[in-house]
Amino acid sequence: MATFVADPSVPRTPADQITAALADPGFGRYFVDHMAHALWTPEAGWHDHALVATGPIPLHPGLAALQYGQEIFEGLKAFRHPDGSVWLFRPEMNAARFARSAVRMQMPPLPIPDFLDSVTRLVELNLDWVPSAPEQSLYLRPFMFGSETLIGVRASNEYTYVCLGMPVMPFYPDPLKLWVTPNYARSMAGGTGGAKCGGNYGASMIAEHEAHAQGCGQVLWLDSATRSWVEESGTMNFLVVTADGELVTPALNGQILAGITRDSLLTIAAAHGLRGVERPLGFAELCSGIESGQITEALACGTAAVVSPVVGIKTPDLELVVGDGSPGVKTRELRAHLTGIQFGTEPDVHGWLRRVG
Ligand code: PLP
Numbered sequence: 001m002a003t004f005v006a007d008p009s010v011p012r013t014p015a016d017q018i019t020a021a022l023a024d025p026g027f028g029r030y031f032v033d034h035m036a037h038a039l040w041t042p043e044a045g046w047h048d049h050a051l052v053a054t055g056p057i058p059l060h061p062g063l064a065a066l067q068y069g070q071e072i073f074e075g076l077k078a079f080r081h082p083d084g085s086v087w088l089f090r091p092e093m094n095a096a097r098f099a100r101s102a103v104r105m106q107m108p109p110l111p112i113p114d115f116l117d118s119v120t121r122l123v124e125l126n127l128d129w130v131p132s133a134p135e136q137s138l139y140l141r142p143f144m145f146g147s148e149t150l151i152g153v154r155a156s157n158e159y160t161y162v163c164l165g166m167p168v169m170p171f172y173p174d175p176l177k178l179w180v181t182p183n184y185a186r187s188m189a190g191g192t193g194g195a196k197c198g199g200n201y202g203a204s205m206i207a208e209h210e211a212h213a214q215g216c217g218q219v220l221w222l223d224s225a226t227r228s229w230v231e232e233s234g235t236m237n238f239l240v241v242t243a244d245g246e247l248v249t250p251a252l253n254g255q256i257l258a259g260i261t262r263d264s265l266l267t268i269a270a271a272h273g274l275r276g277v278e279r280p281l282g283f284a285e286l287c288s289g290i291e292s293g294q295i296t297e298a299l300a301c302g303t304a305a306v307v308s309p310v311v312g313i314k315t316p317d318l319e320l321v322v323g324d325g326s327p328g329v330k331t332r333e334l335r336a337h338l339t340g341i342q343f344g345t346e347p348d349v350h351g352w353l354r355r356v357g
């Protein structure tokens with residue numbers, strides 16, 4: 001395993017400036033002092049693993065990722081516990097997904113131990129940046145891109161890995177209404193929907209814009225072939241609670257991102273009297289279930305978003321209110337349980353936390 005070596009000359013942010021930043025961190029407004037950096041070439045493989053000052057890196061504008069979109073990323077968080085200790089949540093799941101995304105995009109996977117070393121050392125070196133205020137955490141953004149100067153179309157022959165760290169609040173502070181766009185699709189059989197590549201997000205911006213114009217916070221994506229199956233939301237997986245005590249989420253079919261929060265909620269569901277079920281979820285079933293009361297709650301989840309109650313679904317022809325239009329009881333319980341584990345106020349019976357400092 002390669003070790004990310006810290007550059008001792010990285011300038012440190014004075015404590016009072018960190019305190020000021022943590023008073024209102026936003027999401028990506030401030031960055032910690034170090035970033036992880038490594039390079040890949042065919043001759044040397046992954047090399048030059050380092051923790052350097054966060055800031056610009058010299059790149060040629062003809063680089064492969066800018067021309068042809070070979071880029072993947074991850075998102076994970078470190079949490080401060082009441083005793084001051086700092087913990088990463090399920091980082092090996094992100095490391096494994098990062099490697100799977102790399103394979104889909106014809107990129108060289110970063111070895112899992114290297115990924116884990118980068119995030120662990122980045123947090124270790126920047127512990128003062130890990131917030132202690134409720135709901136706040138340190139978000140880590142590992143990403144990799146084709147960095148060869150390349151105008152001819154083929155897979156890049158050089159890659160750059162970077163991991164940035166930033167204090168954050170949850171991404172969606174309010175309950176969400178979701179917009180079912182009739183015009184755009186996120187994913188298709190054989191496409192990149194199951195990979196966390198930047199292009200998926202670039203392609204979804206227009207639908208997100210449409211959602212906002214419709215008074216909705218995000219999109220609820222349906223399958224592109226038949227527009228009859230629910231897939232996921234923008235930046236989040238989608239789940240419903242049924243009157244029969246199930247927590248249902250669309251099964252992973254290669255077109256949906258295998259969310260780590262999704263997996264965690266399915267696992268803790270039993271503690272809340274719910275059976276976690278992964279199966280195809282029809283859009284017609286979703287609408288009729290909301291109307292009949294068979295579906296009592298809807299929610300969306302992700303690392304940045306945490307758990308967002310979904311209180312409404314809107315299409316060009318129909319507007320549905322979920323339950324009584326306020327966050328559901330089970331949604332609130334699941335959110336409190338998950339964040340309790342992350343922030344160290346609920347027991348970590350599944351062994352999901354990795355201590356950093
Ligand atoms: N689906 C999409 C499209 C996402 O961008 C995310 C965020 O990472 C998720 C689902 C949730 O995944 P996770 O819980 O691993 O953050």
Ligand code: COI
Pocket residue numbers: 074075076171235302303304305
């Ligand atoms: C995450 O939850 O980590 C995401 O990637 C969502 C978003 C900020 C793109």
